[in-house]
Amino acid sequence: MIETAQAFGIDIGGSGIKGAPVDLKEGKFACERLRIPTPEESTPIAVAGIVKQILDHYEVEDGTPIGIAFPAPIKPGRPLDFMANLDQSWVGVDINELMCEQTGRTVHVVNDADAAGLAEAQYGAAKGVDGLVIATTLGTGIGTALIMNGVLVPNTELGHLLLDDKGDSEKYTADSVRTAKELTWKKWGKRLTKYYRMLEHYFSPDIFVVGGGVSKKHEKFFPYIDIKTPIVPAQLLNDAGIVGAGYYASTF
Incomplete structure (x- = not known):
């Protein structure tokens, strides 16, 4: 090798x-x-x-x-x-x-x-961040990873948390929902705000990392996500x- x-x-x-x-x-x-x-x-x-x-x-x-x-x-x-x-x-x-x-x-x-969350915490967008990193992958659903001071908390599946009266979070906020319902970036950003605020309430993270193919267009929807926690696009993407x-x- x-x-x-x-x-x-x-x-x-x-x-x-x-x-x-x-x-x-x-x-x-x-x-x-x-x-x-x-x-x-x-x-x-x-x-x-x-x-x-x-x-x-x-x-x-x-x-x-x-x-x-x-x-x-x-x-x-x-x-x-x-x-x-x-x-x-x-x-x-x-x-x-x-x-x-x-x-x-x-x-x-x-x-x-x-695996994707570990990569971002160790080498990518959350490198050097102490405390709790929550990495989210926005795609067909919502994949999540929790890394606390470099240690993985496995199998969190936070995309399935119930969001108010909307049911499964990913059925309301995933990128596939944005495309299927032809949501504007602003409307989708408001949905993401509800989701990330819920995660803030439950976990008080130090940073959110957003991955998935749509993260390449983060400048289109990040301005509409209104939360207190720093939120950054993933760096390693498909790698x-x-x-x-x-x-x-x-x-x-």
Whole structure:
């Protein structure tokens, strides 16, 4: 594997599986990433086969910290009890055990939103911030990560908090809702204000980091988010899952 890489990260998504060696000093890829489309039948064995293919491509040896960002709540040693973006046959599977067996390597699996949050806290928009960092990913839903003084509080799923009489927060404030309802940036900003004020009330964070593709257009809606807590756009964007997964694995 590349000499400047101290870990390897993989990001499993509904449409693609991406991996790259990670330079943990710089918080970036040590070389170009490899992306392979997620199999149409995204069963555990099929997906694990792609993960092994990526690891073999880079000649990643067992003993290298290998992290995998995965789109579901992760509880090491316990089977998955929920799956939204991949085949339902994942439910009941111990993903850590499966990936270790199928790849022939020791791996560490982390929720994808948590991986992205770790990357931003360690290397990106929240680097050097003491206290509580809440990273939110605005997309089809709302992914969240809580990092307290550099330590991850996993599987928070704050996008599902009930927002007044609106129900699930993400069904009222996600970027997919903005596009489906053709909301103006101002109207969407007001919805986001309600959401972030609720998080302020419950958690008193020191900073919010906003990721997701729409964060590239943060200047269009940030002015309409009226909260007390500093709020900043994510910096690592599409690289965050891989970098965060690699960093997560390095902590073991």
